[in-house]
Amino acid sequence: xxxxxxxxxxxxxxxxxxxxxxxxxxxxxxxxxxxxxxxxxxxxxxxxxxxxxxxxxxxxxxxxxxxxxxxxxxxxxxxxxxxxxxxxxxxxxxxxxxxxxxxxxxxxxxxxxxxxxxxxxxxxxxxxxxxxxxxxxxxxxxxxxxxxxxxxxxxxxxxxxxxxxxxxxxxxxxxx
Amino acid sequence: xxxxxxxxxxxxxxxxxxxxxxxxxxxxxxxxxxxxxxxxxxxxxxxxxxxxxxxxxxxxxxxxxxxxxxxxxxxxxxxxxxxxxxxxxxxxxxxxxxxxxxxxxxxxxxxxxxxxxxxxxxxxxxxxxxxxxxxxxxxxxxxxxxxxxxxxxxxxxxxxxxxxxxxxxxxxxxxxxxxxx
Numbered sequence: 470x471x472x473x474x475x476x477x478x479x480x481x482x483x484x485x486x487x488x489x490x491x492x493x494x495x496x497x498x499x500x501x502x503x504x505x506x507x508x509x510x511x512x513x514x515x516x517x518x519x520x521x522x523x524x525x526x527x528x529x530x531x532x533x534x535x536x537x538x539x540x541x542x543x544x545x546x547x548x549x550x551x552x553x554x555x556x557x558x559x560x561x562x563x564x565x566x567x568x569x570x571x572x573x574x575x576x577x578x579x580x581x582x583x584x585x586x587x588x589x590x591x592x593x594x595x596x597x598x599x600x601x602x603x604x605x606x607x608x609x610x611x612x613x614x615x616x617x618x619x620x621x622x623x624x625x626x627x628x629x630x631x632x633x634x635x636x637x638x639x640x641x642x643x644x645x
Numbered sequence: 646x647x648x649x650x651x652x653x654x655x656x657x658x659x660x661x662x663x664x665x666x667x668x669x670x671x672x673x674x675x676x677x678x679x680x681x682x683x684x685x686x687x688x689x690x691x692x693x694x695x696x697x698x699x700x701x702x703x704x705x706x707x708x709x710x711x712x713x714x715x716x717x718x719x720x721x722x723x724x725x726x727x728x729x730x731x732x733x734x735x736x737x738x739x740x741x742x743x744x745x746x747x748x749x750x751x752x753x754x755x756x757x758x759x760x761x762x763x764x765x766x767x768x769x770x771x772x773x774x775x776x777x778x779x780x781x782x783x784x785x786x787x788x789x790x791x792x793x794x795x796x797x798x799x800x801x802x803x804x805x806x807x808x809x810x811x812x813x814x815x816x817x818x819x820x821x822x823x824x825x826x
Contacts, residue, residue, distance in 0.1 A: 586748065
């Protein structure tokens with residue numbers, strides 16, 4: 470759904486603004502890595518710009534620390550709409566190891582509405598390209614929630630009710 | 646003259662060839678020993694919660710619904726893929742898969758929910774007293790655990806130090822608000 474909207478809103482080149490909100494520089498190096506000829510995201514028309522006023526997409530890296538929180542909000546407000554925000558790395562997605570420390574607000578979602586999450590510490594350059602391609606609608610989403618159960622427990626309520634109903638029909642017939 | 650230099654440039658460019666990967670259209674597997682998303686084998690897991698105890702980012706939450714059912718929730722959104730859980734698992738039930746294409750627009754997509762059936766000891770109710778004492782056996786928390794699965798928060802208390810009022814507060818637990826807004 471979001472991919473469709475993104476494809477409609479951004480039919481041409483995406484200009485990305487790289488916003489570091491207190492990252493350890495690992496994710497930033499990976500973001501710069503995808504601009505190298507080896508990965509070359511300019512195939513998709515993605516270009517790194519220096520100002521949020523020129524950008525369509527904000528690549529947010531780092532758990533949003535307390536000093537950078539108002540700055541991140543201002544940078545997001547300066548971007549013209551429609552705009553997307555990518556959380557790059559575990560810190561931007563959910564706060565990483567520092568999700569409940571005193572000086573960290575706990576992930577990019579607390580400061581700005583994050584549209585796409587790219588987990589990893591740091592994410593591989595391929596993972597970032599995959600996330601951007603997901604937003605552009607080039608690839609399908611592979612992540613899905615997993616639910617595993619060791620045993621079905623307790624006794625299946627549906628079967629028990631059905632058995633009770635079957636028995637109850639006999640009583641109804643007898644009572645008539 | 647200028648044409649010769651241009652031809653020389655073209656030859657120089659052609660020598661290395663095309664190095665750009667065709668990544669999103671062609672698969673590119675992760676290298677060997679790459680640590681991607683962890684995966685739980687629910688048939689091997691004994692529910693010792695050692696992984697939850699040792700997780701640096703506290704992504705693994707444990708909640709005892711009743712005596713027999715223990716829910717183990719892995720919230721991959723803040724996982725740093727350090728592999729500590731796979732290292733500490735006594736049953737080798739956790740493997741670090743080479744999956745890295747975890748990008749998603751919904752944080753619930755990168756969670757893993759395990760419902761474990763816990764055997765009960767006839768005498769004491771829950772725990773077996775291990776004869777050997779290793780680091781895993783000396784886990785800090787014994788008894789029932791009440792991490793908040795809704796708020797995705799680890800609550801570092803177990804039945805040893807739990808009172809009913811605290812349990813009620815746990816149900817509605819929220820992270821304390823942060824300054825700087």
